[in-house]
Amino acid sequence: MKDKEKMKMRENEDASCTYDRTYRNRRVAFYGEFPYRYPGGHHKARPIAENSYLKGIANELSKSHPTLDFNSAMVTKYDSPDSSIPPHSDDEECIVPDSSIVTLSLGAARQVIFRRKLPGEYKRQVITVEHGQVYVMSRASQEDWDHSVPPVKRADFQGLRLSVTFRLLRKPTIAPPVSAPPTGNSSTSKTTQAPIRKVLILSDSKNMTFDCSLLSEPTVAFRKNLFYLRDLEQHSQSIAQADLVLISAGINDLRHGKADPITLHNHLAAFTGRFKSHFIFDSVSPVAMRADRFNGLNTDISKLNELMLEFSLRSRNFKLFDNLNFGLSHLARDGLHLNDSGKSSLSQCWVMCILIYLGIRKGFDTNSHDLTGDYDSLSTLRFNPYHRSHVINSIGNTLDQETDLSDDHWDGISNLLTNGKYQEPRHVDTSTTEELKVLSLNIRSLVKNISIIHEDITFYSKFDVLCFCETNCVAENLPNGITDIFIDGFHEPIHQPPARKSGKGGGLVTYINKRACDSQNIEKLKVNVDPNDYSGEFQFLKIHNCKGSNKTMIIVNFYRSPSKNPKNFIDLLDNIARGLDRHSRKQIMFFGDANIDLIKYDTDINGQNVIDILAKHSFAQLVSKPTRITDHSATLIDHVYTNNIENISSCNVLTYNISDHLPIATTIKVGNVSHSRRTNSDSYRYNITKQETRLFREANHQIFEQLIQAETWEDVLNTEGSSSKYNKFFEVYTKHYNTAYPLKSQRIRRKFERSDPKPWILPWLEEACARKNKLFHEKITKPTSENIAAYERHEKFCKKHTDAAKKRYYKKQFEKFKDSTKKQWTIINGLLNRGKKLTGTYRLRDSGGSFVSTESAVAEKFNTYFSGIAANIKSQISSRRTFDPGGFNEYLLGPSSQSIYLSPTNALEVNKTISSLKNKSTLDSKIEPIKIANNCSDKFSCTISNIVNSSFAEGIFPHALKTAKKRDPRDSDEGSEDDSTDGEDSDIDLGHDSDDGDD
Numbered sequence: 001m002k003d004k005e006k007m008k009m010r011e012n013e014d015a016s017c018t019y020d021r022t023y024r025n026r027r028v029a030f031y032g033e034f035p036y037r038y039p040g041g042h043h044k045a046r047p048i049a050e051n052s053y054l055k056g057i058a059n060e061l062s063k064s065h066p067t068l069d070f071n072s073a074m075v076t077k078y079d080s081p082d083s084s085i086p087p088h089s090d091d092e093e094c095i096v097p098d099s100s101i102v103t104l105s106l107g108a109a110r111q112v113i114f115r116r117k118l119p120g121e122y123k124r125q126v127i128t129v130e131h132g133q134v135y136v137m138s139r140a141s142q143e144d145w146d147h148s149v150p151p152v153k154r155a156d157f158q159g160l161r162l163s164v165t166f167r168l169l170r171k172p173t174i175a176p177p178v179s180a181p182p183t184g185n186s187s188t189s190k191t192t193q194a195p196i197r198k199v200l201i202l203s204d205s206k207n208m209t210f211d212c213s214l215l216s217e218p219t220v221a222f223r224k225n226l227f228y229l230r231d232l233e234q235h236s237q238s239i240a241q242a243d244l245v246l247i248s249a250g251i252n253d254l255r256h257g258k259a260d261p262i263t264l265h266n267h268l269a270a271f272t273g274r275f276k277s278h279f280i281f282d283s284v285s286p287v288a289m290r291a292d293r294f295n296g297l298n299t300d301i302s303k304l305n306e307l308m309l310e311f312s313l314r315s316r317n318f319k320l321f322d323n324l325n326f327g328l329s330h331l332a333r334d335g336l337h338l339n340d341s342g343k344s345s346l347s348q349c350w351v352m353c354i355l356i357y358l359g360i361r362k363g364f365d366t367n368s369h370d371l372t373g374d375y376d377s378l379s380t381l382r383f384n385p386y387h388r389s390h391v392i393n394s395i396g397n398t399l400d401q402e403t404d405l406s407d408d409h410w411d412g413i414s415n416l417l418t419n420g421k422y423q424e425p426r427h428v429d430t431s432t433t434e435e436l437k438v439l440s441l442n443i444r445s446l447v448k449n450i451s452i453i454h455e456d457i458t459f460y461s462k463f464d465v466l467c468f469c470e471t472n473c474v475a476e477n478l479p480n481g482i483t484d485i486f487i488d489g490f491h492e493p494i495h496q497p498p499a500r501k502s503g504k505g506g507g508l509v510t511y512i513n514k515r516a517c518d519s520q521n522i523e524k525l526k527v528n529v530d531p532n533d534y535s536g537e538f539q540f541l542k543i544h545n546c547k548g549s550n551k552t553m554i555i556v557n558f559y560r561s562p563s564k565n566p567k568n569f570i571d572l573l574d575n576i577a578r579g580l581d582r583h584s585r586k587q588i589m590f591f592g593d594a595n596i597d598l599i600k601y602d603t604d605i606n607g608q609n610v611i612d613i614l615a616k617h618s619f620a621q622l623v624s625k626p627t628r629i630t631d632h633s634a635t636l637i638d639h640v641y642t643n644n645i646e647n648i649s650s651c652n653v654l655t656y657n658i659s660d661h662l663p664i665a666t667t668i669k670v671g672n673v674s675h676s677r678r679t680n681s682d683s684y685r686y687n688i689t690k691q692e693t694r695l696f697r698e699a700n701h702q703i704f705e706q707l708i709q710a711e712t713w714e715d716v717l718n719t720e721g722s723s724s725k726y727n728k729f730f731e732v733y734t735k736h737y738n739t740a741y742p743l744k745s746q747r748i749r750r751k752f753e754r755s756d757p758k759p760w761i762l763p764w765l766e767e768a769c770a771r772k773n774k775l776f777h778e779k780i781t782k783p784t785s786e787n788i789a790a791y792e793r794h795e796k797f798c799k800k801h802t803d804a805a806k807k808r809y810y811k812k813q814f815e816k817f818k819d820s821t822k823k824q825w826t827i828i829n830g831l832l833n834r835g836k837k838l839t840g841t842y843r844l845r846d847s848g849g850s851f852v853s854t855e856s857a858v859a860e861k862f863n864t865y866f867s868g869i870a871a872n873i874k875s876q877i878s879s880r881r882t883f884d885p886g887g888f889n890e891y892l893l894g895p896s897s898q899s900i901y902l903s904p905t906n907a908l909e910v911n912k913t914i915s916s917l918k919n920k921s922t923l924d925s926k927i928e929p930i931k932i933a934n935n936c937s938d939k940f941s942c943t944i945s946n947i948v949n950s951s952f953a954e955g956i957f958p959h960a961l962k963t964a965k966k967r968d969p970r971d972s973d974e975g976s977e978d979d980s981t982d983g984e985d986s987d988i989d990l991g992h993d994s995d996d997g998d999d
């Protein structure tokens with residue numbers, strides 16, 4: 001076609017083209033030898049020759065493509081951003097079966113989307129058709145595919161577009177193919193004149209615009225407002241005249257009228273039975289949780305729908321239209337009424353529903369992409385856009401065009417999401433040596449919750465990594481610095497204060513379990529994020545030799561405050577993901593709160609963008625269920641992303657009540673353990689149950705004393721060499737100890753007994769708490785009014801009794817120790833979670849009085865001190881030299897505060913030392929062995945002084961003491977199989993608890 005002609009056509013289109021139909025978003029002009037009817041439209045025949053431009057184009061086309069045969073042309077005008085044509089197939093009977101449908105595009109470029117609509121074969125192709133381009137579809141392809149021209153964003157709108165579609169239509173021999181509606185009028189349907197259908201819409205939705213023009217011509221529709229179903233009688237005259245009555249009401253009867261579903265059903269059944277007209281009942285849509293706190297209304301709604309469905313199956317003239325595509329996104333703020341998008345969707349649904357009924361349009365394909373999720377209860381709320389049948393499967397689109405990942409890959413994610421569930425914390429298994437288990441949680445103040453974490457250490461110890469966000473924590477401001485947030489069994493936390501100066505509303509803290517890796521294998525990862533970019537908060541960590549494997553994992557902990565622009569945040573994520581591309585062979589995991597609700601994925605552009613952009617970098621989101629559930633909302637805002645789903649075993653949301661968010665447990669296979677290196681994981685495995693224990697009773701003490709009394713220590717004294725002497729002593733002492741205090745099997749734990757019982761938790765209270773936790777799980781998974789009420793009752797009960805028991809316990813303790821300030825301090829520190837024994841943590845006060853606590857900093861201090869001894873002395877000598885010409889000879893001979901000397905010890909001194917150990921005693925029963933030693937120390941103090949003095953004389957420090965394990969003699973018979981622990985739990989206690997207050 002000549003450009004000049006095309007331009008002319010564009011300029012004069014309005015002048016030269018008489019539109020014969022106007023739809024909401026587009027106008028259509030039809031020219032053809034025969035009339036053309038399709039769902040929602042009907043055009044009379046009109047010669048193409050009436051429009052000289054069209055005739056010109058048609059002539060050009062048939063000249064250049066003589067095989068193409070057509071006798072109609074349809075012009076469609078798209079003149080605004082929302083001008084569009086919804087998904088449809090040109091599958092009308094009147095189009096000749098073997099023909100082609102040819103569309104010429106003029107003016108601005110627009111996208112045309114093709115979707116394969118067969119169940120289980122979902123596919124999507126997008127083409128952009130530009131000015132002068134033609135695309136051809138076969139009539140046959142319409143059975144399997146649909147097509148649409150979607151609206152565009154205002155910013156992307158490039159101007160007017162016209163399309164001209166050429167079709168070969170059949171001469172109509174019979175009446176237009178409207179199948180007979182199942183009314184009494186059916187006998188008249190095969191006349192040349194199609195009967196006019198009268199449709200009555202009775203609806204409780206006010207201000208709803210129902211676009212009657214969307215129905216084809218032989219239909220007239222009118223609507224009336226109906227507030228209560230019980231008032232149907234008032235409309236009986238209109239109903240009697242209508243062929244079809246669509247009823248969209250019922251919610252008010254349930255809400256205000258307090259009608260029960262059964263009565264309503266009976267009423268409707270009796271009423272409709274009196275008429276010849278056909279009825280369609282539009283199912284009542286569930287309301288949002290915020291409008292139905294106790295779920296009573298939603299329960300009634302689903303009951304009513306159920307009854308209506310049943311009735312619909314046995315009734316002659318009544319059908320339920322199960323309107324599944326109504327969800328939370330269609331509701332107004334009150335969670336009850338429809339918003340604008342809801343109203344417009346409902347109106348479209350009614351049109352469809354009427355057309356289906358009239359037999360003009362085929363019924364909904366059950367896999368229809370027009371239908372979104374089913375939001376009727378929390379248990380069905382789910383995010384899974386990776387499923388091939390998902391309505392907005394832009395992922396699938398990405399898959400087709402940009403990545404070379406197979407369908408299996410996306411099916412894998414989809415399956416993982418489908419299997420994601422709400423899990424009770426007690427059902428979480430401790431991570432094995434082959435996997436890395438991560439708990440991610442918006443904790444809403446770590447400091448507030450740290451004591452709960454200490455109490456629930458059994459639960460937290462199941463995980464290898466804890467990623468907390470919204471910690472609201474600035475370690476430097478805590479009374480004891482970062483040690484206040486230490487957790488037993490985990491390395492020193494990696495802490496990042498909130499981006500805001502106030503220290504509120506943000507902050508990240510990541511804990512890595514010691515069994516996951518050694519501390520030197522944790523590395524902060526440098527990435528391309530500008531630290532001044534506050535679109536979000538991020539923490540990047542690399543864990544090398546993860547669980548003893550040769551693998552490195554990248555862990556990203558993140559948080560986006562709701563006050564930060566989501567678009568900037570998503571851009572930032574895009575950048576970060578691009579930056580991480582070079583690590584794509586490693587397992588990369590993102591955990592955090594993005595404050596973007598993925599349950600709203602279908603309607604929320606932020607949700608779609610974040611998923612799309614990360615999908616572009618091959619990341620998939622793994623959480624499928626709401627993670628923040630309040631009385632009025634259920635949102636999925638805590639996300640987990642991975643670049644390798646192959647290694648993900650599970651991703652579940654835990655019903656654990658600590659903050660207003662639920663934690664997520666993600667299990668990642670690390671496998672591939674390198675056997676060359678013995679993994680430490682087993683030795684770090686959290687030892688919940690010590691199978692054996694000793695009894696420290698009076699009778700045992702007596703036996704021990706007798707044994708020690710009878711011991712001559714001859715073997716020790718006769719042994720040569722201080723090291724061997726010491727070993728012999730230890731051997732003899734341990735022998736007696738084991739005889740007096742033999743290991744006994746521990747009793748079996750009660751069902752709900754905690755492995756770390758709090759002294760004030762009585763067994764019955766423990767059981768009550770376990771029941772409470774179970775009820776919490778039920779409240780989340782089945783939020784019926786009964787379940788919610790039961791949980792709330794129980795939670796109150798447990799809190800009341802736990803608090804009371806705790807109070808009673810401490811009151812008793814204070815009374816017991818009213819004469820000892822020191823003990824009282826210990827109690828107070830215990831209450832404040834201070835002075836807690838933190839295995840594997842060190843604190844060292846330097847000369848300036850400040851503390852260093854990381855292992856490397858402590859080691860550094862020691863290094864500096866020892867490597868500086870010589871230099872220090874030297875500097876003192878040289879500074880004396882100016883007035884002391886004798887130099888260092890004289891200096892070293894003279895008395896010096898820096899010099900040390902060892903004088904022999906004696907039994908008395910040893911006794912004193914042993915009894916001084918008592919001063920270190922705490923409420924802890926583990927101190928028992930020291931007490932025992934102290935009781936009969938005079939029986940072996942001689943022997944000890946002998947060992948010490950021989951050690952001084954030889955200048956040898958007993959080898960066994962060099963490792964300086966603060967070891968419970970109870971464990972002594974385990975032998976020394978783990979010399980290889982490299983000090984992981986070797987605890988030289990460098991005064992870390994000098995904050996006892998009165999020490």
Ligand SMILES: O=C(O)CCC(=O)C(=O)O
Nearest residue numbers: 076090103112149163165
């Ligand atoms: O404008 C287009 O490209 C598509 C028009 C179309 O699908 C139709 O008229 O059936």
Ligand SMILES: [Fe+2]
Nearest residue numbers: 088089090147
């Ligand atoms: Fe079409």
